[in-house]
Amino acid sequence: MPELAYLNGKIMPIEKAFVPIEDRGYQFGDAVYEYIAAHSGKLFRMDDHLERLEQSMRALSFPPVPRQTIVQAVTDLFAASQMERAGIYIQISRGVAPREHAFSNRKPVQIVMTAKSLPDAHPHAQNGAAVITLEDFRWSRCDIKTVQILPNTLAKQKAVDKGVYDAIFISEKGVIREATSSNVFIIKDGKAVTPPLTPNILPGITRKVIFEICKNETIPFEERSFTTPELYDADEVFLSGTVTEILPIVSIDEKPVADGKVGPLTGKLYRELRRREKGEPS
Amino acid sequence: MPELAYLNGKIMPIEKAFVPIEDRGYQFGDAVYEYIAAHSGKLFRMDDHLERLEQSMRALSFPPVPRQTIVQAVTDLFAASQMERAGIYIQISRGVAPREHAFSNRKPVQIVMTAKSLPDAHPHAQNGAAVITLEDFRWSRCDIKTVQILPNTLAKQKAVDKGVYDAIFISEKGVIREATSSNVFIIKDGKAVTPPLTPNILPGITRKVIFEICKNETIPFEERSFTTPELYDADEVFLSGTVTEILPIVSIDEKPVADGKVGPLTGKLYRELRRREKGEPS
Numbered sequence: 001m002p003e004l005a006y007l008n009g010k011i012m013p014i015e016k017a018f019v020p021i022e023d024r025g026y027q028f029g030d031a032v033y034e035y036i037a038a039h040s041g042k043l044f045r046m047d048d049h050l051e052r053l054e055q056s057m058r059a060l061s062f063p064p065v066p067r068q069t070i071v072q073a074v075t076d077l078f079a080a081s082q083m084e085r086a087g088i089y090i091q092i093s094r095g096v097a098p099r100e101h102a103f104s105n106r107k108p109v110q111i112v113m114t115a116k117s118l119p120d121a122h123p124h125a126q127n128g129a130a131v132i133t134l135e136d137f138r139w140s141r142c143d144i145k146t147v148q149i150l151p152n153t154l155a156k157q158k159a160v161d162k163g164v165y166d167a168i169f170i171s172e173k174g175v176i177r178e179a180t181s182s183n184v185f186i187i188k189d190g191k192a193v194t195p196p197l198t199p200n201i202l203p204g205i206t207r208k209v210i211f212e213i214c215k216n217e218t219i220p221f222e223e224r225s226f227t228t229p230e231l232y233d234a235d236e237v238f239l240s241g242t243v244t245e246i247l248p249i250v251s252i253d254e255k256p257v258a259d260g261k262v263g264p265l266t267g268k269l270y271r272e273l274r275r276r277e278k279g280e281p282s
Numbered sequence: 283m284p285e286l287a288y289l290n291g292k293i294m295p296i297e298k299a300f301v302p303i304e305d306r307g308y309q310f311g312d313a314v315y316e317y318i319a320a321h322s323g324k325l326f327r328m329d330d331h332l333e334r335l336e337q338s339m340r341a342l343s344f345p346p347v348p349r350q351t352i353v354q355a356v357t358d359l360f361a362a363s364q365m366e367r368a369g370i371y372i373q374i375s376r377g378v379a380p381r382e383h384a385f386s387n388r389k390p391v392q393i394v395m396t397a398k399s400l401p402d403a404h405p406h407a408q409n410g411a412a413v414i415t416l417e418d419f420r421w422s423r424c425d426i427k428t429v430q431i432l433p434n435t436l437a438k439q440k441a442v443d444k445g446v447y448d449a450i451f452i453s454e455k456g457v458i459r460e461a462t463s464s465n466v467f468i469i470k471d472g473k474a475v476t477p478p479l480t481p482n483i484l485p486g487i488t489r490k491v492i493f494e495i496c497k498n499e500t501i502p503f504e505e506r507s508f509t510t511p512e513l514y515d516a517d518e519v520f521l522s523g524t525v526t527e528i529l530p531i532v533s534i535d536e537k538p539v540a541d542g543k544v545g546p547l548t549g550k551l552y553r554e555l556r557r558r559e560k561g562e563p564s
Contacts, residue, residue, distance in 0.1 A: 005303060018300035019308060021287060021394050026301060027373065029311035029432045060436070089381060091309065099371060099396070101431075101438035101462055112303050114381070139433050140419035148432050149383075150311045151421050154342070156383035180383055 006077045006113035014114055023110055024103070025093030031110075031147045032056035033091040036074065037118060037242050039277040041084045046074065048205045049242075052145060053090065059144045062094055063105050073113060081115035087243065089114045091147070118243070125270065128248035128262045129165035131239075133228060134158065136169035136177055136200065143199045152180040164251070166239065171200070174227040182241035183207040186234035187265045192221040206240040206273070213272045219265065236263030238270075245277075246270040288359045288395035296396055305392055306385070307375030313392075313429045314338035315373040318356065319400060319524050321559040323366045328356065330487045331524075334427060335372065341426045344376060345387050355395060363397035369525065371396045373429070400525070407552065410530035410544045411447035413521075415510060416440065418451035418459055418482065425481045434462040446533070448521065453482070456509040464523035465489045468516035469547045474503040488522040488555070495554045501547065518545030520552075527559075528552040 005017035025031030034053045037044050050067055057064065074088050095107035138151045155167040159180075168184055169177040176195055178184055183204040185194045192214055197203050214221040231237065237249040237257045246269050248262040287299035307313030316335045319326050332349055339346065356370050377389035420433040437449040441462075450466055451459040458477055460466055465486040467476045474496055479485050496503040513519065519531040519539045528551050530544040 007303070014304065015302070017303045019303055020297070021289070021299045021301055021373075021396070022296065023308070024435075026305070026308045026313075027315075027429060028435050029429050030435055031308075033309075060432075061439075091303075098398075101435045102442045103435060103439055114303070116380075137422035139421045139430070141433070146432055147309060147311050148421070148430050150342075150428055150430050151423070153306075153310050153312055153383045153385060157343075157385055160384045 003117075004077060004081050004115045006073050006111070008111055009073075011077055011080050017112065017114075019093075019110060019112065020096045022099060023093050023096050025091065025110065025147060027099050028101070029147045030060070030103070031091055031093035032060065032062070032145055033089065033147060034145065035242050036088045036090070037277070038078055038083070038086045038088065040279060042279050043074065043078060043088070044277050045205050045209065046071070048208065052203065052205065053092070056145045057092065059141070060094070060146070061105065062092070062109055065092065065109060065111070070111070073111065077113050077115050083115065083117050085118045085120065086115050087118045089116070122243070122245055122247055124165060124247055125245065126262075128250035130251035130254075131166045131168050131179065131249050132159055132162055132164055132253055133170050133231070134167045136171055138169065138200075141199050142178070142202060143197065145202060156180040168231075168252070170228060175225050176227065176231055177201055179239050179244075182239035182244040182247065184231075185210065185238050185240060186226065186231060187236035187263060188230070188234050190220065190265070192219060192265070192269075193224055193226060194221075195225055196223040204240055206242060206245065209273060209276060210240055210246070210269060213269055213276070217268070217272065219269075234258070236266045238266045246273050285399075286359060286363050286397045288355050288393070290393055291355075293359055293362050299394065299396075301375075301392060301394065302378045304381060305375050305378050307373065307392065307429060309381050310383070311429045312342070312385070313373055313375035314342065314344070314427055315371065315429060316427065317524050318370045318372070319559070320360055320365070320368045320370065322561060324561050325356065325360060325370070326559050327487050327491065328353070330490065334485065334487065335374070338427045339374065341423070342376070342428070343387065344374065344391055347374065347391060347393070352393070355393065359395050359397050365397065365399050367400045367402065368397050369400045371398070404525070404527055404529055406447060406529055407527065408544075410532035412445075412533035412536075413448045413450050413461065413531050414441055414444055414446055414535055415452050415513070416449040418453055420451065420482075423481050424460075424484060425479065427484060438462045450513075450534070452510060457507055458509065458513050459483055461521050461526075464521035464526040464529070466513075467492065467520050467522060468508065468513060469518035469545060470512070470516050472502065472547070474501060474547070474551075475506055475508060476503075477507055478505040486522055488524060488527065491555060491558060492522055492528070492551060495551055495558070499550070499554065501551075516540070518548045520548045528555050
């Protein structure tokens with residue numbers, strides 16, 4: 001099957017899907033998005049993603065869209081794609097209007113989706129990846145999932161240019177925030193720790209699933225701020241996200257994490273996440 | 283004439299101009315822009331705008347575009363519009379590519395422009411406008427003219443909702459930065475003061491023209507940081523920008539600026555700017 005797009009009610013090949021140049025998503029970055037993965041033919045945690053999508057829209061005072069409209073579109077697009085393992089990208093912008101900063105919200109929002117196949121596993125899932133840290137230079141509302149992500153792309157490119165996988169944003173004072181498209185976890189003395197939710201951190205769905213796994217598997221976990229020295233000194237480090245899944249980090253700023261190998265708790269959490277994604281009983 | 287667009291070499295009505303949904307400008311806000319005004323049939327300071335456009339592109343590692351390509355497109359579009367007083371909006375994105383954060387730059391950039399008529403004068407030019415101040419929540423590279431301006435639209439909307447014209451961004455420590463699409467000047471004891479250029483401030487073309495006018499008219503001026511108390515205590519305050527021109531601010535956070543009337547130096551600078559825009563000898 002060709003890669004497909006959904007655009008305001010119609011399904012079409014991606015290369016046929018166009019938006020007007022005065023879409024506010026294009027001229028102001030006035031748009032929110034979500035990315036839902038399907039594993040073994042089933043969309044994983046769709047309700048959580050749509051709940052967050054609605055939160056993002058409310059945070060920007062978008063006119064609401066009935067959840068059923070989105071559910072139907074996602075379901076139809078995924079069915080049309082005939083894929084078992086796919087990623088559905090959903091972007092909703094404040095719609096098309098003559099360019100001026102203030103918005104009337106009298107125009108309908110613009111809904112765009114794409115369906116693409118996902119690889120069977122993240123390429124670095126087995127052996128882990130290296131990252132750099134970088135001072136956060138994004139805007140102050142990264143808890144809202146918007147397309148204000150040029151800084152994320154620049155940071156990712158900086159990492160790639162340095163020969164590593166990704167960059168972790170830290171505050172001016174060295175407090176760990178998140179990676180360019182994932183949350184960050186450390187494991188120290190058997191306990192999983194991730195920064196608490198603030199306006200600088202996306203409330204990750206996988207982050208939430210990890211808490212559930214920890215509870216189920218009686219792995220202690222904590223939402224707590226920590227800084228670069230604690231990151232460097234962790235027993236294990238991993239990133240979490242819908243595409244990232246649970247990705248072991250084995251090197252940070254050119255220094256190995258512990259012995260530089262994928263740690264046991266990261267491996268366990270990864271296997272448990274994969275089981276849930278495939279719909280196996282937990 | 284209908285409002286016109288330029289899209290990769292062709293001129294067409296705006297409503298016929300569409301971009302692919304995988305334009306990186308749409309999915310990442312990975313795009314820069316400029317806005318050039320034409321007065322009395324002449325494009326004002328085009329070279330300055332194109333110089334800044336190239337600076338923005340370099341700052342984001344965009345592949346370069348020959349200046350002559352842009353000049354020709356702007357000139358053709360303006361001629362086709364048959365307008366005397368117009369605004370040419372230029373947006374260049376990193377082009378169309380399957381969605382992933384890192385960029386290859388192997389795809390050509392996407393060049394989009396619109397031509398629209400401009401009113402004869404800013405609606406608040408005569409009597410001045412009111413503003414609020416707001417803590418800056420934008421990203422840390424507002425010196426680059428990108429479409430990462432969702433926070434600017436939210437701030438503008440907040441101002442409109444409060445019944446005023448615009449918002450001025452201030453740092454966490456109360457240092458004045460700029461308005462949502464203009465630079466900020468104060469006048470105190472006959473001297474014009476504006477914040478120095480930092481990564482949080484756009485190097486405005488009108489800002490630069492104002493320096494030239496000050497030199498020519500022997501009005502003292504200074505680039506210097508100042509904070510909210512000094513803003514409130516100014517003799518005169520104005521915003522500057524290509525569309526804003528020189529816009530008197532007569533009220534800030536519900537308090538009048540001086541006697542709440544448009545000040546004499548603001549008026550003088552405005553008249554001098556207008557003369558230059560119209561191509562009259564300075």
